[in-house]
Amino acid sequence: MSRSSMNRSDPLSDVLTALGARSGGRTRLEASGDWSLSFPEKERLKLVAVLRGKCWILLPDHPPQHLTEGDVFLIGSAAHVVASDPELTPIDGAALYSESGRDVVRLGGDETVLMGGSITFASAEANFVLDALPRFLLIGGASGAATAVSRTLELLDGEVGRNRIGGSLVTTRLAEVLFVEAIRAYVAEQGDACVGWIGALADRQIGEALRVIHGETKRPWTVATLAARVGMSRSAFSARFARRVGRPPLEYLTYWRMLLARQWLSEPEADIARIASEVGYLSQSAFGHAFKRTFGHTPRSQGR
Template structure:
């Protein structure tokens, strides 16, 4: 873990956030497709044309060319250009196992999509900070940057050049960060849990300190002083933005670092020392409080190759 990285980059590294698949959907005429719930992270973008995305209960959104969206733990939804059509099964209607491109009667409307996988035990750190649907409209200030990435991604999905899989994965990672940045800009940094806290000048500074030296015996008083706030004001704003008290956040950050050390093969005692615990017993109690089982059990399961992954489908 590089302490020089910014906190969001550190979190992405720890969670091993990685693109699982990128796809292209082309459609002409009238169409409507239903897709299952997405218990993970997925982005979508309209390259050409327009359509609707409908989550039910009047939660539907018009999508136009240049719009990009992010879904986190989203419920089932319908994607259509004709809301009066009965939706078909969007998975069964296409042979996704043979191609990353699905076609329906033309190319009047074109969408790109990509999904991401990561450690299931840490999924809430990222997913709980995001709304189930996040729209970045084509007229937003960040849209032109996102659209430039989308154009390259589109070319790679359709192409047959060597290394296309590597490029699409990297571009999807870039796009995810660009969308998160755009979302923070258009929301003035509010409403995205700890991600909002990262860009708050005072709370973000405290989080950066904890990330840079998690083993340090931080106290609320010291963190509040670093943020140039009173203890009570600091604690209140930290809890408002992050959803956790400062030392609860520190505990969970230490345990995520511990998981990373254990995954790399470090012993429990060495891991305990790395994250600021003088005894295995105290570390074990803290780890079990966060994850529900002992660090030794976690270490053994990873030693035999057993993973706790969210594996996105199509």
Template sequence: MSLSPASTPALDPLSDVLAVLDARATRPQRLEADGDWALAFPLRDRLKFVAVVKGVCWIETLVGGRQRLSAGDVCLIGRTAYTVASNPELPAVDGLSLLDGAGQGSLRLGGEATVMLGGGIALSRASAGVLLDMLPVFAVAPSASVRAASVTAVLALLDTEMTRAEMGAGAVAARLAEVLLVEALRACASGEAPAGWLGALADLRLGRALALVHSDIAEPWTVARLAAEAGMSRSAFSARFTRMVGQPPLAYVRSWRLARARALLDRGEASVGSVAMRVGYASQSAFGHAFRRAFATTPRRAPD
């Protein structure tokens, strides 16, 4: 019997971005609260999530205003300070210092009428902006979303791991936090009108073009070729891509080439010349010019 070779799917752009930027979950934390309480958290260069396991609360950001959350809701928070509270009119205290001082990643404020989990994805200082610029500053994956079952299942597993004294619980909780964050991103992308880079990933035509770019960043992509792959005219593709992603197609290709190059150099995995070729530059001088223009520094391999 003759078997045809399995087709290789195009690389998933979200997985590519998280892998290249070495995104890793921070230690998840658990909050139990009752009565009147309000906690403020500062802006930090990381992608964060706040998930409600039980009860209700309010979250407030500069970009998202005030929103009431209930059990099963998960918020994604980018570059913005935020406040979680039983009542948004209450004055807030420093939540970060309270959680850091609580120990074992758990804080209890009076009772457990409301139970919340929080965590995030840490990135290197140099790479944080790449991911955060792609994602919404604030978004909610509601418990009524089409992916609610997956989010609820992971949320329940994460809460269980954080409340048990089993060996490896910390490692399992960190991995589950990563899964929860990805499921929340999927839920946001599958909403009624997803916007930005997530919306482009969910778009059948733009998603195909993005997957091809991430699968072979060194390919000499043109707008005409990407438009053809997406089954669109050149002008329609370019306009739609720019509107959703926030930059023209070839600007996106260039920015991701340089982001991947910077990550490779930071890890000391290859010489400058080799990295230039791997990300699609025909000469080291052209690569150096583009790198300096993007990052205001000369490309250098990190010391071993």
């Protein structure tokens, strides 16, 4: 726990790190003619770009969405079907990729080419991210918000299928960058329509409050001091924070402290007393009670 790690001010990066976000790999689909692939619900975030051609995506309780070259879409933990025609009966797409080491599926040609990258989470609290995002997000190829995504995608596509030194590491990191760029595009396009704490980052004052909480986690914050920090009255700040983030300010603060503490407890030779202090607790006992209320077990059990 270096001093720099205690002074973070990027909530998105902080949370992805605390939840053990990592690349779930990248996939590529090349297809022609009639085809339809189904994929099950899974606790991960998947970003897919249409590099060539067109296709349809179908989700439960969602109208079929037609996609064309240049479009990018983000899928949360939802079952979905990708197809050349929404009326076709799908086959199990996950099974096609289940063979060891297989990340490219070819179905008769390459009229349509899709590339995907996924982010998985080591933490059981993955819903903290998943619930803050829509089950489906389309970033249109004609949208200015898709520019950064497209640039990263071009780099990722350039690495696929090439036996270059460090290629696996490069594609993994680019997939992660692609995900972050998609979130940025989501916030830029949706603005106040964004839901959850990710959407709250787009709110000037509530976003600043989140950055303050993440940057000065150990400080003994109260609703009043947070409100004053962002130039709002206590009551207006509390109501707006809860509406935008989905949790009252101090509940969010406690939850973030516990996520951060759990991340540090996984490190070799973790010092519980020091971690308690670094997340704002003067008493190790008070820290232990807060941790158990959040996760159902003690900090000492977490470290085992």
